[in-house]
Amino acid sequence: MRPIVFDQTIGWLHPAQGERGVVIAGAHGFEDLCSRRFLTLIARRLAQNGMPVLQFDYPGCGDAPGDHTAPGQVAGWINGIAGAIDRLKSETGVEDVLVVGFRLGALLAPAAIAGRGDIAGLALLAPPASGKAYMRETTGLSRMVDAALPAYAGATAEPFDGVVAAGFRLSAETVAALRVLEWQGHLADRPDIDLLLMPPQVAEGHSQLAEGIRTAGGKAELVALDGFARLMSSPTANDIPLSAIDVVAQWAARLSKPSDRMLNPVDATPPFLDGEGYREHPVVIEPAPEICGVLCTPIDALPGAPVALILNAGAIPHIGWARGAVEMARTLARRGIASMRVDLPGLGQSDTPSEKRLFLYDERASGDVVRILDWLEQRGYGQACAMGICAGAHQAFHAARRDPRISHLGMINPLCFSWNSSYALDMGLSKIRDNARGPLVAEAPPAKDGATADGNASASPLKSVLKLGKPILRGSVEFAKSVLSRLSGEGAMTRRPVEGWMKSITGRGTxxxxxSCEDDLSLQEIARHFGPDGERLRRMKGVTMMLVPAADHTLTPVHARDMLTGQLISMLSGAPAMPASAGAKTQRPSGVFADGR
Structure with missing residues (x-):
């Protein structure tokens, strides 16, 4: 895989020798976080089968510049797919392409290929029934995630006029443009299309659509996307539907054009993308397993400031929950601080390790962090601030233990300082949560009254996933932590290995x-290793502890991410710490059990 920059966005090209390529049009927001790994595995499989593949981000999304405030976003996204097709052809020399659209990409792709003569096939994976149905589901997600967050008393921003879903924003203009989108009509204009249609569940409307294409002289395969509910359950606790990858690969293989031609020469100049106050360099760190990342550099660098190394929060891709890693990187750059946001091996768009690893908490991942530090040092960044949320905090902590180039360490909502078998309860019980989920409502082209194929106008696949999963997950994690404290409480408090490691890190001047966010389970984990209220950690030289009010584990609210970024800027620039009046609390956190559990 190698990065490219085109049309003011970043793309990831999977080279191959075939004469027919593939463009993947992905999802948006929470659905992008859940599916980016899935689509990357599809891209790798197709490239291994001889088809060059291009993944990219829509304008204002992912690694692309801009944000939700840009006008004409939906038209820009459609044009973005068309631009990706053109760039894949010019970059690789392929004659024509297949387009694979997932969720939002499936809604947009038929419009993007309208009137083009270089489209050999179209795969629509889990397409929304319509733009109206898509926004109904997105609004449902917003009500379950964002509206459920506690109100923040210090909020000063004007109310947002669009829809916020899992922290991702869609402006009112974008919402209105999405609501009127219909993809079926564009297929009627292409009677010769070779279509792969993979809804979560096959309904009568899907069968009628496929039969209509066949009658018109095209080809249509209709296959259920088994495992869609598990894929979309969570970016971290989801399961990749390998059978769906097989279906897409088999469909693409039938349409491929194998070749032994020479690949186009690669421009030796590293690609970069300029934005307002920053320059970004998408990179792939070799050797295998390849690590995908984006180095964000300031226009005016702050002398002596370390580079911020932003690790994955759980299995969330490098753009971050609510696009928080991207926004943080660019804010840091505007304050003179460089950053590198990455996907560790096995996560996001990075390569899969050849050996089997413990998910998220494998000790070998700290070696991958050291590889990134080596790469950064070769480019003039001798010191780094390793940081991450949840599992990212774990990997940053253990990398700091072994590498003194980590001069600063940021641990946000750490749920595990040191892995042992007891923590496996969390993961085992999350699988129980997944198994408890109800079936998805089938989606099909809507009837004229707006109802879905089963006649239920308000049914939402995403809602059925999250409504059942959220309380079960919370209970599972709390139960696992309770059991862990009984299994290891006294011994851990006696041996205190984590405390000793932290003393070694701070003792060298890091x-x-x-x-931690209010009421987050990380408060219990901190107390488990450092005593009630984390008192022994608080007394260590060079340690700053901060409590963020009215926020969740992944820092969904804007104010929470702003507080974290502000505190990082203060730490990395040497400026005075952000005062408590700005919202962050640095006094002892509440909500921790007095006995340290």
């Missing part, structure tokens, strides 16, 4: 920022 500055440490530990952030």
């Amino acid at each position: 500055q440490v920022l530990v952030v």
Whole structure:
């Protein structure tokens, strides 16, 4: 895989020798976080089968510049797919392409290929019934995630006029443009299309659509996307539907054009993308397993500031929950601080390790962090602030233990300082949560009254996933932590290996920022290793502890991410810490059991 920059966005090209390529049009927001790994595995499989594949981000999304405030976003997204087709052809020399659209990409792709003569096939994976249905589901997600968050008393921003779903924003203009989108009509204009249609569940409307294409002289395969509910359950606790990858690969293989031609020469100049106050360099760090990342550099660098190394929060891709890693990187750059946001091996768009690893908490991942530090040092960044949320905090902590180039350490909502078998309860019980989920409502082209194929106008696949999963997950994690404290409480408090490791890190002068959100389970984990209220951690030299109010584990609210970024800027620039009046609390956190559990 190699990065490219085109049309003011970043793309990831999977080279191959075939004369027919593939463009993947992905999802948006929470659905993008859940599916980016899935689509990357599809891209890798197709490239291994001889078809060059291009993944990219829509304008204002992912790694692309801009944000939700840009006008004409839906038209820009459609044009973005068309631009990706053109760039894949010019970059690789392929004659024509297949387009694979997932969720939002499936809604947009038929419009993007309208009137083009270089489209050899179209795969629509889990397409929304319509733009109206898509927005109904997105609004449902917003009500379950964002509206459920506690109100923040210090909020000063004007109310947002669009829809916020899992922290991702869609402006009112974008919402209105999405609501009127219909993809079926564009297929009627292409009677010769070779279509792969993979809804979560096959309904009568899907069968009628496929039969209509066949009658018109085209080809249509209709296959259920088994495992869609598990895929979309969570970016971290989901399961990749390998059978769906097989279906797409088999369909594409039938349409491929194998070749032994020479690949186009690669421009030796590293690609970069300029934005407002920053320059970004998408990179792939070799050797295998390849690590995908984006180095964000300031226009005016702050002398002596370390580079911020932003690790994955759980299995969330490098753009971050609510696009938080991207926004943080660019804010840091505007303050003179460089950053590198990455996908560790096995996560996001990076390569899969050849050996089997423990998910998220494998000790070998700290070696991958050291590889990134080596790469950064070769480019003039001798010191780094390793940081991450949840599992990212774990990997940053253990990398700091072994590498003194980590001069600053940021741990946000750490749920595990040191892995042992007891923590496996969390993962085992999350699988129980997944198994408890109800079936998805089938989606099909809507009837004229707006109802779905089963006649239920309000049914939402995403809603059925999240409504059942959220309380079960919360209970599962709390139960696992309770059992863990009984299994290891006394022994851990006696041996205190984590405390000793932290003392070694701070003893060499590393500055440490530990952030927890109110009522987050990380408060219990901190107390488990450092005593009630984390008192022994608080007394260590160079440690700053901060409590963020009215926020969840992944820092969905804007104010929470702004507080974290502000504190990082203070730490990395040497400026005075953000005062408590700005919203962050640095006094002892509440909500921790007095006995340290």
